[in-house]
Amino acid sequence: MxxxxxxxxxxxxxxxxxxxxxxxxxxxxxxxxxxxWAAFGAACLVREDVGDWSRTTDLAIAAxxxxxxxxxxxxxxxxxxxxxxxLRRRSPWLLALGVFLTxxxxxxxxxxxxxxxxxxxPQAIIEIYTDDLPKLLDSVVASxxxxxxxxxxxxxxxxxxxxxxxxxxxxxxxxxxxxxxIGPLPATAWLPIAFFAFPTSWSASTFLIAxxxxxxxxxxxxSGVASVPTAYYDVARTLGARPWFLVLKVAIPAALPHxxxxxxxxxxxxxxxxxxxxxxxxxxxxxxxxxWAQGWAAYxxxxxxxxxxxxxxxxAITLLFKTRDRVLIWQKGVVKW
Amino acid sequence: MVAAAEAVRxxxxxxxxxxxxxxxAFDIDGAELKVLDDVSLIVEPGEFVALLGPSGCGKSTLxxxxxxxxxxxxxxxxxxxxxxxxxxxxxVVVFQDPTLFPWRTVWDNVALxxxxxxxxxxxxxxxxxxxxxxxxxNFKNAYPHQLSGGMAQRVALARALVNDPKVLVLDExxxxxxxxxxxxxQAELVALWQRKGxxxxxxxxxxxxxxxxxxxxxxxxxxxxxxxxxxxxxRPYPRHRGDPHLADLRRQILGLLGLEAxx
Numbered sequence: 001m002x003x004x005x006x007x008x009x010x011x012x013x014x015x016x017x018x019x020x021x022x023x024x025x026x027x028x029x030x031x032x033x034x035x036x037w038a039a040f041g042a043a044c045l046v047r048e049d050v051g052d053w054s055r056t057t058d059l060a061i062a063a064x065x066x067x068x069x070x071x072x073x074x075x076x077x078x079x080x081x082x083x084x085x086x087l088r089r090r091s092p093w094l095l096a097l098g099v100f101l102t103x104x105x106x107x108x109x110x111x112x113x114x115x116x117x118x119x120x121x122p123q124a125i126i127e128i129y130t131d132d133l134p135k136l137l138d139s140v141v142a143s144x145x146x147x148x149x150x151x152x153x154x155x156x157x158x159x160x161x162x163x164x165x166x167x168x169x170x171x172x173x174x175x176x177x178x179x180x181x182i183g184p185l186p187a188t189a190w191l192p193i194a195f196f197a198f199p200t201s202w203s204a205s206t207f208l209i210a211x212x213x214x215x216x217x218x219x220x221x222x223s224g225v226a227s228v229p230t231a232y233y234d235v236a237r238t239l240g241a242r243p244w245f246l247v248l249k250v251a252i253p254a255a256l257p258h259x260x261x262x263x264x265x266x267x268x269x270x271x272x273x274x275x276x277x278x279x280x281x282x283x284x285x286x287x288x289x290x291x292w293a294q295g296w297a298a299y300x301x302x303x304x305x306x307x308x309x310x311x312x313x314x315x316a317i318t319l320l321f322k323t324r325d326r327v328l329i330w331q332k333g334v335v336k337w
Numbered sequence: 338m339v340a341a342a343e344a345v346r347x348x349x350x351x352x353x354x355x356x357x358x359x360x361x362a363f364d365i366d367g368a369e370l371k372v373l374d375d376v377s378l379i380v381e382p383g384e385f386v387a388l389l390g391p392s393g394c395g396k397s398t399l400x401x402x403x404x405x406x407x408x409x410x411x412x413x414x415x416x417x418x419x420x421x422x423x424x425x426x427x428x429v430v431v432f433q434d435p436t437l438f439p440w441r442t443v444w445d446n447v448a449l450x451x452x453x454x455x456x457x458x459x460x461x462x463x464x465x466x467x468x469x470x471x472x473x474x475n476f477k478n479a480y481p482h483q484l485s486g487g488m489a490q491r492v493a494l495a496r497a498l499v500n501d502p503k504v505l506v507l508d509e510x511x512x513x514x515x516x517x518x519x520x521x522x523q524a525e526l527v528a529l530w531q532r533k534g535x536x537x538x539x540x541x542x543x544x545x546x547x548x549x550x551x552x553x554x555x556x557x558x559x560x561x562x563x564x565x566x567x568x569x570x571x572r573p574y575p576r577h578r579g580d581p582h583l584a585d586l587r588r589q590i591l592g593l594l595g596l597e598a599x600x
Contacts, residue, residue, distance in 0.1 A: 231436045238404050239450035239500065240426035249452070253440045330440045330480045 029091035030074015036098025037067035043105040044123070050112045055123040055130065063101070070094060120300035128304035135289070140308060142284035146202065147274050147316075150209025154270065155263055158214035162221025162262070166255070167247055179218060187212035187273045195281050205277035212273040213266035217259070224258025225251045257331065260324045267320060271313050286312075351383035351536035352417045352427065352503035354403060359412030361398055362561075372398045373409070374561040380553075382503075385530055385537040387547035390557030391594060396540045399562065400508050403538060404430045416504065426450055428504040429497040433512045435489035437481040443492050444468065444477040450500040467499035470529065487518035491525075498529065505530075507539040511546065523549055527574055544590050548583045549576050556593045566593050 041063030044056050074091060077084030087094075101122060107113040109121035128136070165172040165179075187208045198204035228251050236250050278287025286309045293301035361373040372395035380386050388396045401407045402414055405424040414421040416428060429450070437446045448464045451457040457464075468474050471491040481489060490510060497505060507526075511519045527550055530537050541547050547554045548570055556566040568590065572582060 229436070231432065231434065232438065234406055234430070235432070235436050235496075236449065236453060237406065237424040238426070238428070238430045238506075239453050239496070240424070241449075241453035245453050250438070253438070256440070328440075330442075330482070 026078065026088075027075050029095065030070060030077060030088065033091045033094035033098060034067045034071035034074060036095050036102065037063050037070060040098050040101040040105060041067060043102045043110065046106075047110055049109045049121070049123075051109065051116065051121075051124075053109065053121065053123045053127060055126045056109065059123045059126055067098075117297060118299055120303060124300040125304045125307070128300050132301065132304075136305065136308065139284065139286045139289040139305070140312070142282070142288075143274065143278065143286045143309075143312070146205055146278070146282065146285060147209060147270065150206040150274070151213050151267065151270050153206065154210030154213025155217050155266060157210065158217025158262065158266065159221050159259060161214070162218040162259075163225055163247065163252060163255070165218075166222040166225025167251060179215075183215040183219065187215075187269070188276050191276065191280060201277075201281035201283075205274070205282050208273050208277055209270045212269040216265035216269060217262040220258045220262030220265070221255060224255030224262075227258070228254040257328060260320075260328065263320060263324075264317070267316060271316075275309075350501075350503065350534035351381075353382050354378075354380040354504060354536065354538070355413075355415040355418070356380075356399075356403070357413050357415075359399070359402065359409045359414065361395070361402065361407075361409045371561040373402075374563045376412070376562065376564060378555060378564065378567075380536055380538065382536055383534050384553060385527075385539070385551045386553045386555060387539045387541055387551035388555050388557060389541060389544060389547045389590065389594075390562060391559055392542050394557050394560050395562035396557055397508050400430065400506050400538065400540050403504070404428055404506050406430075426454060426500040427502055428506055429500050429502040430506040430508060431490075431493050431497050431510040433509040435481070435486075435493040437484075437489055437492055437496075439481050441481075442477065443473060443479050443481070443484070446481065446492055447495045447499050449496055454500075463499050463501075467495040470498060471495045471525070487514055487522065490514060490522065494526075494529075498533070501533075502535055504536045504538065507537065509540055509542070512541070512543075519546075524575065526550060531574065544587050544594075545578065547590075548586055549578060554586075554590065556590055566590075 041060045044060035044063065049056055070087070070091070073080060073084060073087045077088045080087075105122055108116070108119050109123060161175060161179075165175045190208055190211065191204075194204040194208055195201055198207060232250050232254060233246055236246055241250070274285070275287040275290075278285035279291045282288060286305050289305045290302055290309075293299070293305060356376055356378040359373055359376045360371070362369050362371045364370075376399060378386075388399065390396045398407070402409050403421070405421050405428065416425075421428075437443075438449070441449070444464060447467050448457055448461075451460050451463060465474070465477075468477055471494055473488060473491055473495065476484065476488065476492075481492070484492065493510070511522055514522065523546060526537075537551075539547070539550060552570050554566075554568045554570060555564055556568065557563065558565045568586060570583070570586060572580060576583065
């Protein structure tokens with residue numbers, strides 16, 4: 001597919017001398033980004049660190065390597081197909097990132113403009129990832145295990161409850177008041193009770209995460225099922241559908257867009273509970289790692305853990321959205337005859 | 338068993354519908370709204386009957402009773418002498434809106450009835466045949482949002498026909514289509530009905546549509562609906578819209594509906 005913008009059409013038949021200018025304009029962002037990363041590398045070497053960090057030289061080398069790669073890919077972008085255009089799109093961000101890292105390096109490790117133990121330099125965080133990796137990885141695995149278990153239990157329970165009360169007035173009669181009473185309570189409010197009511201802190205945390213997930217999933221599944229147009233049921237019934245068919249093949253697929261909103265909201269709520277539960281109860285996971293790092297005033301560890309945590313949460317949401325896009329492919333109005 | 342049923346169906350594809358003294362009403366905010374008043378009607382197997390009446394008179398309600406989606410307050414409805422107790426795939430409804438399931442492809446929408454009856458796996462060819470019948474084989478993998486209004490209504494028609502209904506119940510199925518698509522689909526409907534031989538009940542408020550399609554036109558009164566006239570349209574198909582006999586009938590029906598002044 002070829003697309004033309006107005007400016008391209010307008011300049012299409014101008015003098016060939018502008019071809020060079022066009023080429024320059026194409027590669028300029030890539031070159032600028034490469035320069036910014038080279039500046040970062042230089043900033044690492046410009047003078048002695050004010051503190052004692054072991055990874056400064058390694059970081060400088062890495063920055064120069066990245067700068068070189070960005071430069072090569074940026075200049076040759078037009079010959080690299082999709083990878084080239086992907087990089088070109090991102091080069092403003094690469095530039096900003098390079099500038100930010102340079103300033104950060106200068107403001108912390110080189111001139112200590114920012115108070116030191118609280119604002120560690122980039123190399124201190126890199127040092128955590130290289131030297132404290134096993135502990136960090138253990139924490140990541142523990143967090144994922146706890147989160148996944150609680151989330152799946154909560155999502156499944158919420159989905160089944162939501163479908164039940166959306167479908168059956170009798171179940172709704174009993175469950176709805178309970179839901180109204182317990183649902184809006186923040187799951188963390190249960191924390192003190194949960195930790196002595198459950199045999200282990202792990203099961204208590206799982207329960208709390210499931211609770212935080214379950215409420216939005218239940219409410220949105222319920223509203224999704226309740227808002228299915230009756231015409232869908234009429235059509236299915238005249239075609240010979242029995243009640244189970246109406247639930248499984250009409251109500252649930254029609255409610256799925258709502259269900260995914262609930263799953264998204266539940267995911268956000270469960271992250272909050274996960275971190276609190278790990279900080280207070282479970283002696284494992286990234287929340288506990290943060291707590292532990294704070295106890296030792298190990299600020300670099302905290303930043304490192306925060307970064308990992310943010311990547312994990314963002315990754316989980318991306319995964320959910322990708323799943324939604326695949327399941328709800330019929331919703332998109334992309335292809336039209 | 339299936340073969341025997343097929344044979345019976347081939348012998349007599351349409352069913353008769355016997356409506357006797359049907360009354361129906363809705364409760365709206367505690368007040369009773371009477372919609373059907375002593376409606377009696379016998380539809381012979383294979384007939385094409387149009388139910389014509391002012392909008393909101395209760396003709397769609399009558400169709401819902403025939404489809405088995407609602408139960409009448411009093412009176413009886415029977416299909417081939419068997420009392421109608423609920424919906425059955427032998428009486429399939431095509432509604433004014435195509436109401437296709439947006440999460441299913443065209444093929445899966447058409448397959449709905451066979452799937453609901455648990456016979457899809459053995460009878461997949463019937464879905465293909467129904468799609469072929471309405472000329473949408475090329476669109477079988479499309480999703481409903483990708484279809485035009487006319488195509489969507491054709492899919493709804495195929496979804497009904499795939500069940501080999503004995504009675505096809507049409508609730509203003511062409512009401513929302515543009516006039517050109519509408520004329521084309523009227524011709525398609527007549528052709529399908531002639532080919533398949535099912536009994537057809539069509540609700541419409543379009544006098545011309547009733548006259549072009551049906552061999553009997555039942556004129557209903559304002560709410561509560563009573564049968565005002567039962568007019569036989571004894572003209573061969575395909576019918577010509579300018580046929581003077583149809584023009585006479587049209588004038589007569591408009592008169593019954595209290596619209597002679599506008600004619």
